[in-house]
Amino acid sequence: MVDADQTFVIVGGGLAGAKAAETLRAEGFTGRVILIGDERDHPYERPPLSKGYLTGKDPREGAFVHEQGWYAQADVELHLGQPVTTLDRQAKVVRLGDGTTLAYDKLLLATGAEPRRLDVPGTDLAGVHHLRRLSHADRLQGVLAALGRDNGHLVIAGGGWIGLEVAAAARGYGAEVTVIESAPTPLHQALGPELGQFFADLHAEHGVRFAFGAKLTEITGQDGMVLAVRTDDGEEHPAHAVVVAIGAAPRTALAENAGLALVDRDHGGGIAVDAALRTSDPDVHAAGDVAAAEHPLLGVRLRVEHWANALNGGPAAARAMLGRDVSYDRVPYFFSDQYDLGMEYSGWAPPGSYDQVVVRGDAGRREFIAFWLKDRRVLAGMNVNVWDVTEHIQALVRSGAPVDPDALADPAVPLDRVLPVS
Template sequence: MSERRTFVIVGAGFAGARAAITLRAEGFDGRVLLLGDEPVRPYDRVTLSKHYLYGKPGLHSLFVHDETFYAAHNIELRVSTPVVAVDVGAWQVELASGERIGYDALLLTTGCEPRRWAGPGSGLGGVHYLRTLADADRLRAALVAAAAHSGRLVVVGTGWIGCEIAAAARELGIDVALVGRSSVPLEHQLGARMAGFYRDLHAEHGVELYGGREVTELRGQGSVRAVVLSDGTVLPADVVVFGIGARPRVGLARAAGLTVDNGIMTDAQFATSAPRVFAAGDVANVWNGAQGRRTRLEHWAAALRQGPAAARAMLGDRHPYSQIPFFFTDQYDVWMEFTGETAGADEFVTRTLPGDRAFIAFWLRGGRLAAGMNVNIKGIPDLVGALISGGRRINARALADPDIPLADTVLSY
């Protein structure tokens, strides 16, 4: 029967591509359509704020698969193909061209879009956002030009993307000012102590930090020349990048009548409120057994795991999704991986390791491990994940001791 079925995936990003290939890997021999509105085949966004900007080869290759891959696996990839409507009653999607395609199951992996700053001067040239490959190409060209003419960059937003762009621009030798609402970069994401590590890292690399401030105005004629902050500071600027967060692209889902609340709501099998319609990746607010609640994560690892898991759910798999959150970042010579969640943590321990800035930070909640952050040391997340999901009491003193294997930090009572 399966050869008669048509599975449609809307959103040819990382989660969508991973879902499509999983359908084939699981033996589905019906039609697989992967529909994307961007003009290129699926790629991995993570390098766009890092190596891609300063022109060095990335740790991750840009494209998820090579050009011939989709045809070779009988996946009908259609790029430059925006889907404009989903008709859940007729089991069809509608393309911008007016073409309607029927589905037996539909997966929405429409991702996120950047939040836009709409204050005075927001329409000036030289103002950038970063989500797509096209955005990255524009930003890279602007940064290369700035590097050649001693231009200045102002990055607005001290989350992951803002910090990574600041680091990439310093690699190009550009003067960078980093502006954020929180007093320290990444404070909201990591808490004061570990945020302090990143503050010092950026300061050491010559980034000027303007914490606790907002942008009130961009000045210039045609192109931006200055950024005005809430305390009256005026920063000269040739290029401005806003990295002030992202919004899930829920327009299609909402118009189709799906339940949306901070993303498309799904159960632990990625099923939305409409029959045979699934959602995964950045756009989805998924029930996660490991967290005991719904969460919407804008993390590479969530797309990596959820795309395939949603594909299996489309094929009838009933395994509930259960994954400890994981993400990574790469700034200057500091590679960092983060496993778990710090919410409610009441104890903090660090383990210093041999090597340049190599350490692991641990957050405990009620004597049990809640999160671990390994810096400049690899091979840790699986161990940390096992300790978190094991849920056993941990000897915090042993966690701090680099001579005690992590697996031996579990208490026997």
């Protein structure tokens, strides 16, 4: 039975918001729980949008966090298809697009991120797509299938994780694919040149063409439809559809207008939160893609746009809202599936932070683990088609202790036996 003396409001209908609602009930909260999402679909996970659902291997229903009936059973009030337009922290109310106002005792902002847009001519043409929402994946799945049937050309602006996963899905349907990336390799900012080239080779073997060191400057068309794209090196690439995958920006407008502390875009952007995911207002928390948290383990403020952060950050914020002692120090983690390659990445090793890359296994057979080291300390590890090692990789990251790079590279030495060295 719901006790109306306290109301916790969650703004954001994604994985972080849904798992926060689930955790509030699991932890015994008996007050009102109100979950607000600006999409009409009930909360879903985003990885299937560029992986299983996009490729046609998994059903649409598999993306949803809970069955629709769960929310009523758990006494979670859903307000779907309604954006929150105003946050009044003094009155402790939020206002929805239809004029409804909802009071809160504690508030969680899990507003996520939105695709960055290309500022070039032609983005208004039919056939220009982004991939962030389930409705985007619904449309894009049909587009890729049609391109495959008709031997059509897809151009992808951006060689990050989403761009490469879309490329793999498109090739699976039989579409011709060109990826335009301004860096010298795909995933250059995420993995550096050493492993970026590995993914370039993987996709090239599957027929993907790359235009590295180039920027898309114009999308041309006829009768409102895409025909080609032009790049700043003077090249023109045929295109029947374009996917813009140049990153995502945290959705901070609501927080900014309410006067909450933010992080500069140059430092990753997002809503500034402490290790308990509290904002500058102690009654407002933030989690998921929008939260830039002080990370107790890594000693930096970090905003992570990956599934595991939403999966674990939402529950952590919920516990903090309940007054529990929370220090959110999860090792960042994400995964990707491309063709017959599966990988997992644990840690944080941005460009310039490491001085050595150590590979254990056979990169040529695409069965290996790569480690990014600084002063012989493991900053991050990526296992490619090697499984059940994430726990050991994260333990090495957590230890912060120097290790022997030769032992780290030797598959004969179990990862849990790679001992710190003095």
